Amino acid sequence: MKLIDLYAQYKSIQPEIDNAIKNVIEKSEFILGDDLAELEKNIASYCQTEYAVGLNSGTDALIYALRALEIGPGDEVITTPFTFIATAECITLAGAKPVFVDINPQTYNIDVDKIEEKITKKTKAIIPVHLYGQPADMDPILNIANKHKLHIIEDAAQAIGAEYKNKRACSIGDIACISFYPAKNMGAFGDAGMLTTDDKAIAEKIKKMLNHGSEKRYYHEFIGDSSRLDNLQAAILNVKLKYLDKWNKRRKEIADKYSEQLNHPSITTPYELPNTKCVYQQYTIRVKNRDTLKEKLAENGIPTAIHYPLPLHLQPAFQNLNLGFKKGDFPESEKAADEVLSLPIYPELKDDEISFVSSNIIKRVSNL
Numbered sequence: 001m002k003l004i005d006l007y008a009q010y011k012s013i014q015p016e017i018d019n020a021i022k023n024v025i026e027k028s029e030f031i032l033g034d035d036l037a038e039l040e041k042n043i044a045s046y047c048q049t050e051y052a053v054g055l056n057s058g059t060d061a062l063i064y065a066l067r068a069l070e071i072g073p074g075d076e077v078i079t080t081p082f083t084f085i086a087t088a089e090c091i092t093l094a095g096a097k098p099v100f101v102d103i104n105p106q107t108y109n110i111d112v113d114k115i116e117e118k119i120t121k122k123t124k125a126i127i128p129v130h131l132y133g134q135p136a137d138m139d140p141i142l143n144i145a146n147k148h149k150l151h152i153i154e155d156a157a158q159a160i161g162a163e164y165k166n167k168r169a170c171s172i173g174d175i176a177c178i179s180f181y182p183a184k185n186m187g188a189f190g191d192a193g194m195l196t197t198d199d200k201a202i203a204e205k206i207k208k209m210l211n212h213g214s215e216k217r218y219y220h221e222f223i224g225d226s227s228r229l230d231n232l233q234a235a236i237l238n239v240k241l242k243y244l245d246k247w248n249k250r251r252k253e254i255a256d257k258y259s260e261q262l263n264h265p266s267i268t269t270p271y272e273l274p275n276t277k278c279v280y281q282q283y284t285i286r287v288k289n290r291d292t293l294k295e296k297l298a299e300n301g302i303p304t305a306i307h308y309p310l311p312l313h314l315q316p317a318f319q320n321l322n323l324g325f326k327k328g329d330f331p332e333s334e335k336a337a338d339e340v341l342s343l344p345i346y347p348e349l350k351d352d353e354i355s356f357v358s359s360n361i362i363k364r365v366s367n368l
């Protein structure tokens with residue numbers, strides 16, 4: 001059994017993917033071509049935003065979002081320490097200071113009641129993460145942002161297709177960042193990412209920033225960078241986008257089966273915020289003796305993963321910045337890091353595999 005099976009997904013749509021790749025090679029138009037333009041149009045439409053701009057990765061999307069909003073040295077940006085490092089790394093890379101707010105232990109997303117106490121004169125933006133494909137509680141975040149005139153950048157790397165009160169993740173903040181890392185819900189065959197926004201000026205600026213500060217070839221308005229999403233990836237993603245809703249639906253079905261089968265007092269199954277649609281980038285449970293359970297499952301051929309074992313404020317990468325973070329600062333994040341366990345989930349996972357995983361877990365937790 002695998003934690004995620006990228007090959008199974010390829011096999012399910014092989015002729016279409018092979019054809020898309022062949023077409024790009026036949027046109028031999030690899031950078032900034034029609035496939036990318038089509039993908040940007042398709043993603044904007046899918047995410048219910050005016051614009052979408054392709055980039056090298058989700059990480060780059062986050063960095064460019066901050067830079068386009070002119071957030072840098074002297075500024076503070078609020079996010080959670082219980083996420084993939086890229087969420088906070090981009091803040092440091094932009095030259096600003098990451099300010100962490102603990103998570104809500106039920107949703108693993110930013111605790112909206114703890115945001116305001118962290119706002120200072122220097123605060124410029126909030127980056128809510130839709131962790132595991134579950135939307136953050138956006139209404140209170142929007143209210144706080146309006147009140148304090150802050151930008152919102154959604155880290156939707158794990159949440160393409162998710163919804164909050166009938167609005168697509170990516171359509172709620174000023175800018176949203178998507179990752180097409182291969183293991184994400186819609187994965188490229190390499191690195192790729194995208195950013196969505198309704199702001200025309202931002203979209204146009206980022207398009208130039210990621211292409212050496214230029215719109216017209218060999219004429220450069222400012223010092224830019226190179227972070228384009230290539231046409232081969234775009235062509236593959238255009239095929240995959242057609243299947244995304246079906247795949248997300250299957251993820252939700254798998255999650256519901258797990259939650260039903262894992263009904264046990266020692267296991268906390270994922271909580272879904274009312275009026276949201278979760279896309280289960282991960283299906284993550286919580287148990288007390290997590291490490292023992294993980295080992296026992298591995299002995300039975302069941303791979304699991306920990307998202308994430310060490311909160312960002314305790315990572316050497318942030319400790320070395322001397323921002324004054326210490327153990328105990330964000331107790332819910334620290335506790336979650338000790339207890340969470342992600343189970344195999346991908347659209348091609350079979351019902352009997354779900355039952356095999358569940359029954360093993362039930363058997364093990366009863367003996368822990």
Ligand SMILES: *Cc1c(COP(=O)(O)O)cnc(C)c1O
Pocket residue numbers: 057058059060083084086087129155157158178179180181191192193
């Ligand atoms: C994957 C991920 C990213 C980064 O995306 P890449 O495309 O791998 O650069 C950022 N934030 C979160 C929450 C992620 O899961």
